[in-house]
Amino acid sequence: MLDNLRNYSVILGSASPRRNELLSGLGIDFNVQTIDVEETYPDTLRGIRIPMYLAEKKADAFADQVSETHLLITADTVVLLNNQVLGKPANREDAKRMLKQLSGNTHQVITGVCISTAYRRKTFHTVSEVRFANLLEEEIEYYLEHFKPFDKAGSYGIQEWIGYIGVEQITGSFYNVMGLPVQRLYCELKKW
Protein backbone atom coordinates (compact mmCIF):
# COMPACT_ATOMS: atom_id res chain seq x y z
CA MET A 1 0.00 0.00 0.00
CA LEU A 2 0.99 3.65 -0.46
CA ASP A 3 3.18 2.62 -3.40
CA ASN A 4 3.00 6.23 -4.59
CA LEU A 5 5.46 7.08 -1.81
CA ARG A 6 8.09 4.55 -2.85
CA ASN A 7 10.46 7.21 -4.20
CA TYR A 8 10.37 9.12 -0.93
CA SER A 9 12.30 8.55 2.24
CA VAL A 10 9.72 9.24 4.95
CA ILE A 11 10.79 11.11 8.09
CA LEU A 12 8.70 11.33 11.23
CA GLY A 13 9.78 14.54 12.93
CA SER A 14 8.56 13.64 16.41
CA ALA A 15 10.14 12.22 19.54
CA SER A 16 6.81 10.78 20.67
CA PRO A 17 6.95 6.99 21.04
CA ARG A 18 3.16 6.96 20.53
CA ARG A 19 3.40 8.72 17.18
CA ASN A 20 6.18 6.33 16.19
CA GLU A 21 3.96 3.36 17.08
CA LEU A 22 0.94 4.84 15.27
CA LEU A 23 2.81 5.63 12.07
CA SER A 24 4.30 2.12 12.15
CA GLY A 25 0.75 0.80 12.22
CA LEU A 26 0.19 2.21 8.72
CA GLY A 27 2.79 -0.25 7.49
CA ILE A 28 5.14 2.26 5.90
CA ASP A 29 8.90 2.53 6.37
CA PHE A 30 10.20 5.69 7.98
CA ASN A 31 12.96 7.13 10.10
CA VAL A 32 12.55 9.28 13.17
CA GLN A 33 14.46 12.57 13.34
CA THR A 34 13.90 15.17 15.99
CA ILE A 35 14.77 18.82 16.33
CA ASP A 36 13.84 20.67 19.50
CA VAL A 37 11.31 23.40 18.81
CA GLU A 38 9.90 25.74 21.41
CA GLU A 39 6.18 25.04 21.46
CA THR A 40 5.11 28.68 21.62
CA TYR A 41 2.58 30.37 19.38
CA PRO A 42 1.13 33.85 18.88
CA ASP A 43 -1.43 34.92 21.49
CA THR A 44 -3.87 35.69 18.70
CA LEU A 45 -4.21 32.03 17.68
CA ARG A 46 -7.26 30.09 18.83
CA GLY A 47 -8.49 26.50 18.76
CA ILE A 48 -7.56 24.40 15.74
CA ARG A 49 -5.10 27.03 14.47
CA ILE A 50 -2.74 26.32 17.39
CA PRO A 51 -1.77 22.68 16.64
CA MET A 52 -1.68 23.44 12.90
CA TYR A 53 0.68 26.36 13.55
CA LEU A 54 2.89 24.22 15.79
CA ALA A 55 2.96 21.32 13.30
CA GLU A 56 4.18 23.78 10.66
CA LYS A 57 6.67 25.36 13.06
CA LYS A 58 8.11 21.89 13.69
CA ALA A 59 8.31 21.32 9.92
CA ASP A 60 10.08 24.68 9.45
CA ALA A 61 12.85 23.51 11.77
CA PHE A 62 13.71 20.80 9.24
CA ALA A 63 13.94 23.23 6.29
CA ASP A 64 17.67 22.65 5.80
CA GLN A 65 17.32 18.88 5.98
CA VAL A 66 14.47 18.08 3.64
CA SER A 67 15.82 17.20 0.21
CA GLU A 68 13.84 16.28 -2.90
CA THR A 69 13.65 12.66 -1.82
CA HIS A 70 12.26 13.34 1.65
CA LEU A 71 8.70 13.41 2.89
CA LEU A 72 8.46 14.87 6.39
CA ILE A 73 5.58 14.36 8.82
CA THR A 74 5.26 16.61 11.88
CA ALA A 75 2.37 16.94 14.30
CA ASP A 76 1.16 18.66 17.42
CA THR A 77 -1.70 17.72 19.73
CA VAL A 78 -3.58 20.06 22.05
CA VAL A 79 -6.37 19.51 24.53
CA LEU A 80 -9.13 22.12 24.59
CA LEU A 81 -11.57 22.46 27.46
CA ASN A 82 -14.16 25.20 27.08
CA ASN A 83 -11.94 26.71 24.37
CA GLN A 84 -8.98 26.93 26.75
CA VAL A 85 -5.79 25.08 25.88
CA LEU A 86 -4.55 22.54 28.41
CA GLY A 87 -0.89 22.07 27.59
CA LYS A 88 1.72 19.90 29.26
CA PRO A 89 1.54 20.30 33.04
CA ALA A 90 4.18 22.38 34.80
CA ASN A 91 4.30 19.98 37.73
CA ARG A 92 2.31 17.41 39.67
CA GLU A 93 -0.07 19.94 41.19
CA ASP A 94 -0.76 21.39 37.77
CA ALA A 95 -1.46 17.90 36.38
CA LYS A 96 -3.87 17.25 39.26
CA ARG A 97 -5.64 20.53 38.57
CA MET A 98 -6.06 19.62 34.87
CA LEU A 99 -7.41 16.14 35.62
CA LYS A 100 -9.93 17.66 38.04
CA GLN A 101 -11.03 20.01 35.27
CA LEU A 102 -11.40 17.14 32.78
CA SER A 103 -13.34 14.99 35.29
CA GLY A 104 -17.04 14.81 34.45
CA ASN A 105 -16.59 16.97 31.35
CA THR A 106 -16.23 16.64 27.59
CA HIS A 107 -13.12 18.11 25.98
CA GLN A 108 -11.66 18.25 22.49
CA VAL A 109 -8.37 16.76 21.39
CA ILE A 110 -7.00 18.33 18.23
CA THR A 111 -3.99 17.16 16.31
CA GLY A 112 -2.47 19.31 13.60
CA VAL A 113 -0.42 17.39 11.04
CA CYS A 114 1.95 18.83 8.45
CA ILE A 115 3.19 16.79 5.49
CA SER A 116 6.13 18.43 3.71
CA THR A 117 8.19 17.65 0.66
CA ALA A 118 10.69 19.95 -1.02
CA TYR A 119 8.05 21.67 -3.15
CA ARG A 120 4.79 21.07 -1.37
CA ARG A 121 3.20 21.26 2.04
CA LYS A 122 -0.20 20.14 3.30
CA THR A 123 -1.42 20.91 6.82
CA PHE A 124 -4.66 19.55 8.25
CA HIS A 125 -6.24 18.91 11.62
CA THR A 126 -8.53 16.33 13.19
CA VAL A 127 -10.81 16.88 16.18
CA SER A 128 -11.97 14.17 18.59
CA GLU A 129 -14.28 14.65 21.54
CA VAL A 130 -13.58 12.83 24.80
CA ARG A 131 -16.01 12.54 27.70
CA PHE A 132 -14.54 11.73 31.09
CA ALA A 133 -16.53 10.15 33.91
CA ASN A 134 -16.37 11.76 37.33
CA LEU A 135 -12.94 10.86 38.66
CA LEU A 136 -12.39 10.30 42.36
CA GLU A 137 -9.55 12.18 44.02
CA GLU A 138 -7.93 8.83 44.87
CA GLU A 139 -8.15 7.77 41.21
CA ILE A 140 -6.38 10.93 40.11
CA GLU A 141 -3.72 10.43 42.79
CA TYR A 142 -3.25 6.78 41.82
CA TYR A 143 -2.81 7.74 38.16
CA LEU A 144 -0.32 10.53 38.87
CA GLU A 145 1.66 8.25 41.17
CA HIS A 146 1.85 5.27 38.83
CA PHE A 147 1.91 6.87 35.37
CA LYS A 148 3.52 10.30 35.82
CA PRO A 149 1.83 11.87 32.76
CA PHE A 150 3.88 15.05 32.98
CA ASP A 151 4.94 15.07 29.32
CA LYS A 152 1.37 14.81 28.05
CA ALA A 153 -0.97 17.54 26.83
CA GLY A 154 -3.90 17.62 29.27
CA SER A 155 -1.95 15.40 31.69
CA TYR A 156 -3.34 12.08 30.49
CA GLY A 157 -2.81 9.32 27.97
CA ILE A 158 -5.99 7.66 26.72
CA GLN A 159 -4.06 4.41 26.24
CA GLU A 160 -3.13 4.35 29.94
CA TRP A 161 -5.05 3.26 33.04
CA ILE A 162 -6.90 6.58 33.32
CA GLY A 163 -8.24 6.10 29.78
CA TYR A 164 -9.42 2.60 30.66
CA ILE A 165 -11.25 3.57 33.83
CA GLY A 166 -12.20 7.16 33.06
CA VAL A 167 -13.15 7.69 29.42
CA GLU A 168 -16.87 7.13 29.00
CA GLN A 169 -17.12 8.01 25.34
CA ILE A 170 -15.17 9.33 22.43
CA THR A 171 -16.53 10.78 19.22
CA GLY A 172 -14.08 10.78 16.35
CA SER A 173 -10.71 9.10 15.98
CA PHE A 174 -9.25 7.24 18.95
CA TYR A 175 -5.76 7.32 17.43
CA ASN A 176 -6.04 11.08 17.09
CA VAL A 177 -6.44 11.27 20.87
CA MET A 178 -3.27 9.17 21.17
CA GLY A 179 -1.46 11.74 19.04
CA LEU A 180 -1.80 11.00 15.32
CA PRO A 181 -4.98 10.78 13.19
CA VAL A 182 -3.73 7.83 11.18
CA GLN A 183 -6.81 7.29 9.02
CA ARG A 184 -6.84 10.88 7.77
CA LEU A 185 -3.05 10.82 7.39
CA TYR A 186 -3.30 7.63 5.29
CA CYS A 187 -5.88 9.31 3.02
CA GLU A 188 -3.66 12.35 2.56
CA LEU A 189 -0.60 10.20 1.83
CA LYS A 190 -2.57 8.02 -0.61
CA LYS A 191 -3.38 11.02 -2.78
CA TRP A 192 0.03 12.70 -2.39
Added chain:
Amino acid sequence: MLDNLRNYSVILGSASPRRNELLSGLGIDFNVQTIDVEETYPDTLRGIRIPMYLAEKKADAFADQVSETHLLITADTVVLLNNQVLGKPANREDAKRMLKQLSGNTHQVITGVCISTAYRRKTFHTVSEVRFANLLEEEIEYYLEHFKPFDKAGSYGIQEWIGYIGVEQITGSFYNVMGLPVQRLYCELKKW
Protein backbone atom coordinates in the same frame (compact mmCIF):
# COMPACT_ATOMS: atom_id res chain seq x y z
CA MET B 1 -8.02 0.62 43.35
CA LEU B 2 -10.96 -1.82 43.43
CA ASP B 3 -9.99 -2.77 46.98
CA ASN B 4 -13.55 -4.03 47.44
CA LEU B 5 -12.57 -7.05 45.34
CA ARG B 6 -9.59 -8.03 47.48
CA ASN B 7 -11.35 -11.07 48.93
CA TYR B 8 -12.17 -12.41 45.49
CA SER B 9 -10.06 -14.40 43.12
CA VAL B 10 -10.93 -12.92 39.74
CA ILE B 11 -11.29 -15.24 36.73
CA LEU B 12 -11.47 -14.03 33.15
CA GLY B 13 -13.41 -16.71 31.29
CA SER B 14 -12.15 -15.85 27.82
CA ALA B 15 -9.42 -17.12 25.52
CA SER B 16 -9.18 -13.75 23.78
CA PRO B 17 -5.70 -12.22 24.12
CA ARG B 18 -7.31 -8.81 23.55
CA ARG B 19 -9.66 -9.22 26.53
CA ASN B 20 -6.73 -10.43 28.62
CA GLU B 21 -4.77 -7.29 27.66
CA LEU B 22 -7.76 -5.00 28.31
CA LEU B 23 -8.57 -6.44 31.73
CA SER B 24 -4.88 -6.19 32.64
CA GLY B 25 -5.12 -2.50 31.84
CA LEU B 26 -7.53 -2.04 34.76
CA GLY B 27 -4.66 -2.99 37.06
CA ILE B 28 -6.38 -5.92 38.77
CA ASP B 29 -5.00 -9.43 39.30
CA PHE B 30 -6.81 -12.26 37.59
CA ASN B 31 -6.41 -15.69 36.09
CA VAL B 32 -7.63 -16.83 32.72
CA GLN B 33 -9.71 -20.00 32.51
CA THR B 34 -11.49 -21.13 29.41
CA ILE B 35 -14.26 -23.61 28.71
CA ASP B 36 -15.39 -24.16 25.13
CA VAL B 37 -18.98 -23.05 24.63
CA GLU B 38 -20.88 -23.30 21.38
CA GLU B 39 -21.73 -19.73 20.43
CA THR B 40 -25.29 -20.45 19.38
CA TYR B 41 -28.39 -18.61 20.54
CA PRO B 42 -32.15 -18.81 20.03
CA ASP B 43 -33.39 -17.48 16.67
CA THR B 44 -35.78 -15.22 18.51
CA LEU B 45 -33.01 -13.10 20.02
CA ARG B 46 -32.20 -9.76 18.44
CA GLY B 47 -29.53 -7.06 18.78
CA ILE B 48 -28.16 -6.41 22.25
CA ARG B 49 -29.82 -9.53 23.66
CA ILE B 50 -27.48 -11.78 21.65
CA PRO B 51 -24.11 -10.88 23.24
CA MET B 52 -25.76 -10.66 26.69
CA TYR B 53 -27.19 -14.16 26.22
CA LEU B 54 -23.84 -15.50 25.06
CA ALA B 55 -21.94 -13.85 27.93
CA GLU B 56 -24.35 -15.58 30.34
CA LYS B 57 -24.08 -18.87 28.47
CA LYS B 58 -20.31 -18.69 28.87
CA ALA B 59 -20.75 -17.97 32.59
CA ASP B 60 -23.12 -20.94 32.94
CA ALA B 61 -20.38 -23.24 31.69
CA PHE B 62 -18.35 -22.34 34.81
CA ALA B 63 -21.18 -23.13 37.25
CA ASP B 64 -19.32 -26.03 38.85
CA GLN B 65 -16.11 -24.10 39.21
CA VAL B 66 -17.18 -20.81 40.78
CA SER B 67 -16.80 -21.02 44.54
CA GLU B 68 -17.63 -18.33 47.08
CA THR B 69 -14.23 -16.73 46.64
CA HIS B 70 -14.42 -16.41 42.85
CA LEU B 71 -15.56 -13.56 40.69
CA LEU B 72 -15.98 -14.59 37.06
CA ILE B 73 -16.01 -12.24 34.06
CA THR B 74 -17.29 -13.50 30.70
CA ALA B 75 -18.07 -11.53 27.56
CA ASP B 76 -19.21 -11.77 24.00
CA THR B 77 -18.89 -9.23 21.19
CA VAL B 78 -21.06 -9.02 18.09
CA VAL B 79 -21.03 -6.76 15.07
CA LEU B 80 -24.39 -5.52 13.81
CA LEU B 81 -24.87 -4.02 10.37
CA ASN B 82 -28.42 -2.92 9.56
CA ASN B 83 -29.58 -5.08 12.48
CA GLN B 84 -27.97 -8.19 11.01
CA VAL B 85 -25.30 -10.00 13.00
CA LEU B 86 -21.89 -10.38 11.37
CA GLY B 87 -20.25 -13.24 13.21
CA LYS B 88 -16.86 -14.83 12.71
CA PRO B 89 -16.26 -15.50 9.00
CA ALA B 90 -16.55 -19.05 7.70
CA ASN B 91 -13.60 -18.58 5.35
CA ARG B 92 -11.62 -15.99 3.42
CA GLU B 93 -14.38 -15.30 0.90
CA ASP B 94 -16.85 -14.77 3.72
CA ALA B 95 -14.44 -12.35 5.43
CA LYS B 96 -14.05 -10.44 2.17
CA ARG B 97 -17.82 -10.24 1.79
CA MET B 98 -18.19 -8.83 5.33
CA LEU B 99 -15.48 -6.21 4.83
CA LYS B 100 -17.15 -5.10 1.60
CA GLN B 101 -20.39 -4.72 3.54
CA LEU B 102 -18.70 -2.69 6.29
CA SER B 103 -16.91 -0.44 3.75
CA GLY B 104 -18.45 3.02 3.57
CA ASN B 105 -21.00 2.19 6.27
CA THR B 106 -21.58 2.66 9.99
CA HIS B 107 -22.06 -0.45 12.11
CA GLN B 108 -22.57 -1.21 15.78
CA VAL B 109 -20.26 -3.24 17.96
CA ILE B 110 -21.95 -4.60 21.06
CA THR B 111 -20.24 -6.39 23.90
CA GLY B 112 -22.26 -8.22 26.53
CA VAL B 113 -20.46 -8.73 29.83
CA CYS B 114 -21.48 -11.01 32.67
CA ILE B 115 -19.99 -10.68 36.17
CA SER B 116 -20.76 -13.68 38.37
CA THR B 117 -20.09 -14.62 41.94
CA ALA B 118 -21.58 -17.55 43.83
CA TYR B 119 -24.68 -15.63 44.84
CA ARG B 120 -24.98 -12.83 42.37
CA ARG B 121 -24.86 -12.10 38.66
CA LYS B 122 -24.88 -8.84 36.72
CA THR B 123 -25.07 -8.70 32.95
CA PHE B 124 -24.78 -5.51 30.94
CA HIS B 125 -23.94 -4.40 27.43
CA THR B 126 -22.15 -1.51 25.76
CA VAL B 127 -22.73 -0.26 22.22
CA SER B 128 -20.17 1.57 20.08
CA GLU B 129 -20.71 2.88 16.58
CA VAL B 130 -17.95 2.53 14.01
CA ARG B 131 -17.87 4.30 10.64
CA PHE B 132 -15.66 2.80 7.95
CA ALA B 133 -14.31 4.77 5.00
CA ASN B 134 -14.73 3.32 1.53
CA LEU B 135 -12.22 0.50 1.37
CA LEU B 136 -10.50 -0.37 -1.90
CA GLU B 137 -10.57 -3.99 -3.02
CA GLU B 138 -6.77 -4.03 -2.81
CA GLU B 139 -6.91 -2.72 0.77
CA ILE B 140 -9.28 -5.54 1.76
CA GLU B 141 -7.06 -8.11 0.02
CA TYR B 142 -3.94 -6.69 1.70
CA TYR B 143 -5.60 -6.90 5.12
CA LEU B 144 -6.86 -10.45 4.64
CA GLU B 145 -3.45 -11.55 3.37
CA HIS B 146 -1.40 -10.00 6.16
CA PHE B 147 -3.71 -10.17 9.18
CA LYS B 148 -5.96 -13.20 8.59
CA PRO B 149 -8.82 -11.91 10.77
CA PHE B 150 -10.75 -15.18 10.59
CA ASP B 151 -11.34 -15.48 14.34
CA LYS B 152 -12.87 -12.02 14.62
CA ALA B 153 -16.52 -10.99 14.68
CA GLY B 154 -17.11 -8.88 11.57
CA SER B 155 -13.71 -10.00 10.16
CA TYR B 156 -11.69 -7.09 11.50
CA GLY B 157 -9.73 -5.89 14.51
CA ILE B 158 -9.89 -2.13 15.11
CA GLN B 159 -6.40 -2.29 16.64
CA GLU B 160 -4.98 -3.69 13.40
CA TRP B 161 -3.95 -2.05 10.11
CA ILE B 162 -7.52 -1.96 8.79
CA GLY B 163 -8.59 0.01 11.86
CA TYR B 164 -5.75 2.47 11.30
CA ILE B 165 -6.45 3.12 7.63
CA GLY B 166 -10.19 2.46 7.50
CA VAL B 167 -12.01 3.67 10.61
CA GLU B 168 -13.11 7.27 10.09
CA GLN B 169 -14.98 7.71 13.35
CA ILE B 170 -16.15 5.88 16.41
CA THR B 171 -18.84 6.99 18.83
CA GLY B 172 -18.64 5.33 22.21
CA SER B 173 -15.94 3.19 23.76
CA PHE B 174 -12.91 2.23 21.65
CA TYR B 175 -12.02 -0.59 24.01
CA ASN B 176 -15.51 -1.99 23.64
CA VAL B 177 -14.82 -2.36 19.91
CA MET B 178 -11.64 -4.26 20.84
CA GLY B 179 -13.74 -6.64 22.93
CA LEU B 180 -14.23 -5.37 26.47
CA PRO B 181 -15.88 -2.13 27.66
CA VAL B 182 -13.34 -1.55 30.41
CA GLN B 183 -14.68 1.76 31.72
CA ARG B 184 -18.18 0.39 32.28
CA LEU B 185 -16.72 -2.84 33.68
CA TYR B 186 -14.60 -0.83 36.13
CA CYS B 187 -17.71 1.06 37.31
CA GLU B 188 -19.61 -2.17 37.83
CA LEU B 189 -16.71 -3.75 39.71
CA LYS B 190 -16.24 -0.64 41.86
CA LYS B 191 -19.77 -0.91 43.21
CA TRP B 192 -19.80 -4.72 43.43
